[in-house]
Amino acid sequence: MVLLPLLFYAQVALALVNWPQLSPRLTTVTRSQRDIAEEIPIDQLSTFGLSLNTLVFDKKGYTTDALDELPAMLAVGVQTFMLDLYWNEVTSKWQLCPAPFPGNATMDIAPKDLFWNGHNYTCGVLLTLGLINAWINTYIAGTNSNMDANYLQLLLNLKSIKFPQNSSQIYVPRSAEFASLGNSTLSDSVASLGSYIFTPRDLASFRNSAVPRTGSGAYYNRSDTRMPPLSIFLLNDFRRVLINVVSSDLDESSSSSYNISTQDRDTLFFDSTLPTVIDTADDNLYSSCLDMINGSDLTSSYSNVSLNTHFRFLMDGDDDLFTNETYMNYIRCGHSVILNSSEYVFEKQDYNSSQNHSVGAIWDYLLPSSYWSWAIGQPISGVNNTVLTNFTDDQPDTSDRELRAHCVALNPEGFVLSNCYDPFHYACQNESDPTDWNIPRDLKRRYFDAYKPGNCPDGYRFTLPRLSIELLALKARVVDDELPFPVWIDLNDITVSNCFVSGGPYAQCPYQQTVTRSQLVLMIAPSFVVAVVIIILIFMEKILRVTPIHTNRRRHWKHIINEYNEKHEYEGVPS
Incomplete structure (x- = not known):
């Protein structure tokens, strides 16, 4: 029976071969949004995720089969997972099942029906946090490259399984194999993630380092809560996972309660070391979000949000669940949304009540709205399959205009591909305040001219919004100045199709060595x-x-x- 856990871990390892993939367009959207935010501290990023308890275990049971959809969730870009972790005061082990197993439980693969504190649960003894970590490790192994690496967060709610007096003996495990399941410390429970974990020690090392404060990241890192930019987190320190204990209901008065150790505090973040905001969606929050989207308070509100709050999580519930529109707007207002409602109502008629309980159906519905940067349906596939190498002063022929859609402009809906030769207004960002934008009213430029020096006022530069808050501030400036959309921003895929970079038309794709025709002539001449x-x-x-x-x-x-x-x-x- 001791081989059963090994069989499950082998299944996890083999799953890498058949790992699901995002569509090419959403892969481009995910990578480009990550790349443009590389200067931004990780506490300011907008991510999306879900509660594993509400959307997975409560529906499918606390069993290994319930994790079948976890690979797909990771593959489509879900970055945040909230999880309840229970301390069993009899076994002195951490477990995922909210109910204790009876003392006669064995290493049986069959799920067990348990009743505890007025609730029925279906639990499998082999479902442990270590198994979830194994899936995460498999995903990281398959995406641990400059092109695919992303930033994951595991949010833990610590709870206790407390026993009435004189009843705990019936829950003392009699099987040595069963008693060996689980871990007796928090740090051991996540140890299998190894060096991929970003720890409080890593944070202290970053804050004590002489990393220069440059770019947009310097603006957001002006306080003592300085956090590493995404590029340092992923590509310099090679970290992938941040584990944050966001709540604790441990009974400190009980002699059998768990005591947080020094090793735990060196491995996981707690609220005292990582200030975190977790709100629940309601009408007041959404009204404030709409004010930001509509530009009611032009600059101060955007700066206040970014400078005064960190790790802004927002959960929904059955009384105020996310719709497609509210979900997208909350992300654009700088929140990291967490699906926590047990029911969802879909606009499409082909979603019936039984499908509403499927996590896959939920993400099919919400995934296109999960990005703050690109407009839904962008970048349009099929129009950017020709690399531009010669930039002329003449407007290309009408038949060739579609092939020139390699430059990105801002529309009310977000980023859109546009003809690089079209004259638009262009966005100039304050070099010391990324939420302050200037758009020269009487000037329109082609993208090939907008990036040149001298087009922006002193103290401003032609660039792009690298954070959802910056995007809202730019849109508010366009509306407040009564200027037309679209507006050029500094983003293009001129040198390599679907590799979006900033820095003008000659900026090079970091994932592929490119050679223009003129360079090729110079090389072979x-x-x-x-x-x-x-x-x-x-x-x-x-x-x-x-x-x-x-x-x-x-x-x-x-x-x-x-x-x-x-x-x-x-x-x-x-x-």
Whole structure:
């Protein structure tokens, strides 16, 4: 029976072969949004996630089969997972099942029906936090590259399983194998994630380092709660997971309660070390969000949100669940949304009541609205499949206009691909305050001209919003100045299709070495010239070479050879 856990971990490892994938368009959206936010501290990023208890275990049971959809959730970009973790005061182990197993429980693969504190639960003994970590490790192994790495958060709610007096003995495990399941410390429970965990020690090391405060990240890191930018988190420190204990209902008065150790505090974050805001969606919050979206308070509200709050999580509930619209708006207001409602109502008629309980159906419905940057349906596939290498002053022919859609402009709905040659207004960002934008009222430029020096006022530069709050501030500026959309921002995929970069039309894709036509000519010209010269010399040598045997070749070469043989031919072996 001890082999049963090993079989499940082997299944997790083999799942990497058949790992689900995002569509090419959403893959581009996910990667480009991550790349443009690389300067932003991780506490300011807008992510999306769900409560595993409400949407998975409460519906499917606390069993290993309930994790079938976890690989798909990771693959489509779910970054935040909230999880209840229970301390069993009899076994002194952490477990996922909210109810204790009876003392006669064995390592049986079959789920067990349990009744505890007025609720019925279906629990499997093999479902542990270690199994969830194994799925996460498998996902990280398959995405641990500059192109695919992303930032995951595990939010833990600590709870106790407390027993009435004189009843705890019936829950003391009699099987040694069963008693060995689970971990007795929090740090051991997440130890299998290894060096992928971003720990409080890593944070202290970053804050004590001499990392220069430059770019947009410097603006958001002006307080003592300085956090590493996404690029340092992923690509310098090679971390992938942050584990945050967001609530604790542990009974500190009980002698059997769990005591947080120093090792725990060196591995996991607690509210005292990582200030976290977890709100529940309601009308007041949504009204404030709409004010930001509509630009009712132009600059101060955006700065206040970003400078005064960190890790802004927002959960829904059955009384105020997310719709497609509220979900998208909350993300654009800088919240990291967590699905926590047990019921969802879909606008599409093909979603019936039974499908509403499927996590896959929920993400099919909400995933297109999960990005603060791009408008839904963008970037449009099929219009950006030609690399631009020559930037001329002339507008291309009408037949070629669609192929020139390699530059990104801002519409009311978000980022959209546009014709690089179209003259639009362009966005200039304050170099010391990324929520302050200036748009020259009387000037319109093509993208190829907007990035050039001198187009923006002093103290401003042509760039793009790197955070949802910055995007809202830019849209509010356009509306307040009564200017038309679209507006150029500094983002394009000119050099490599679907690799969106900032820095003007010559910015290089970090994932692929690119060579323009002019560069290719410069690279091959010397070799080509040398090759031509060698060919000419060989040709001349063949034509002009003169030797006795060659001058007589056409008329009497046989005679010359015969005379030579008569004079020099020997019989026998020369002495």
